[in-house]
Amino acid sequence: MTENEDIKRRMVWHTDVVVKQLLSYAIGCVMGRYSLDRKGLILANQGDGPEQYHALVPGSRFEPDDDGLLPLMPSDTDFSDNATTVVKRWLAVAFGEDTLVDNLNCVEAALGKSLDDYFVKDFWKDHKKMYQNRPIYWLFSSKKGAFQCLAYMHRMNAYTAERIRTKYLLPHIEWLVQRQTEMEANAANxxxxxxxxxxxxxxxxxxxxxxxxxxxxxxxxxxAFDLDDGVVVNYGKFGDVLMKLK
Incomplete structure (x- = not known):
């Protein structure tokens, strides 16, 4: 047996690992870190935003998130930019609308769970592991994950926490209360x-x-923080509103 034949015989293809890497890249495109239309890093400097993105990627096929904030919540919640929703949109742009259903089925078969379950329960854990507890996407999370929102650290500023509070957390509480009220009104049934x-x-x-x-x-x-101080130092400034690194 030749050396090449031995390598081929021993090679193992882990489809779940490849799919998770694909989803990580998709989230990168959503955050503006990567682009389908340009190689390498796009938004990777502190304070970068849409203006810098469009200067580097004019005519982008996929528009990144406007503020680098992404809810990691079930699809039935009231967010149009929920992770599952925007990644489905990305898959349609990257591989074609006509193959979206087949590609979603392929992704979920490789994950062994729905895309929703993966983003809500596992994505950030995989991301944290990939970056060896120095994540570039920071997870703002309540104690048991009833509310979760990713923030891309290169696009964060002194007003990020307030934006998460007003744009996502308060509307989510209002949505939950409305559902509670509707169900309580029909409690007998x-x-x-x-x-x-x-x-x-x-x-x-x-x-x-x-x-x-x-x-x-x-x-x-x-x-406010300086990314040159490193992830651990800056992450620690937010205390217990961020998911623990360890």
């Missing part, structure tokens, strides 16, 4: 599954409100 769902919503509201109080305090501090 709820089946067992729906009653469990109502209990879950009630717990999520309490968790999100508790997180809001902590995030509001941090937002009022208008924390």
């Amino acid at each position: 709820l089946n067992a599954r729906e009653r469990k769902q109502l209990d879950s919503i009630t717990r999520q509201i309490a968790e999100c409100r508790e997180y809001h109080d902590r995030l509001h305090t941090v937002a009022d501090e208008q924390i």
Whole structure:
């Protein structure tokens, strides 16, 4: 047996690893770190935003997120820029609308779970591991994950925490309260599954409100940082409103 034949015999193709790398790249495109239309890093300097992106990638096929903030929430929540939603949009642009369903099926088969479940439960853990506990996407999260939002550190500024609070957390609490009110109005007709769902919503509201109080305090501090100080130092400035690194 030749050396090349031996290598081929021993090579193992881990489809789940490849798909996770693809999704990481997709999130990079969403955040503006990468582009389908230009090689290399795009937005990778502190304070970079849409203006710098469009200067480097005129006529981009896929428009990155306007502020580098991305909810990691189930698709049934009231966010049009939820991770699952925007990655589906990216897949359609990258590989074609006509193959979107087949590609989604392929991705979810490789992951062994829905795209929703992966982004809500596993994406940030994989990202943190990939970057050896020095993540470039920081996860603002309540204690049990009832609210989660990614922030691309190169696009963060002193007002990022406040923007997350007002653009995502407060509307999410309002959405949960509306669902709670609607279900309670029909309490007599709820089946067992729906009653469990109502209990879950009630717990999520309490968790999100508790997180809001902590995030509001941090937002009022208008924390600024210098990326040259490193991830660990800057990440630590936000205290317990960010998911722990270890």
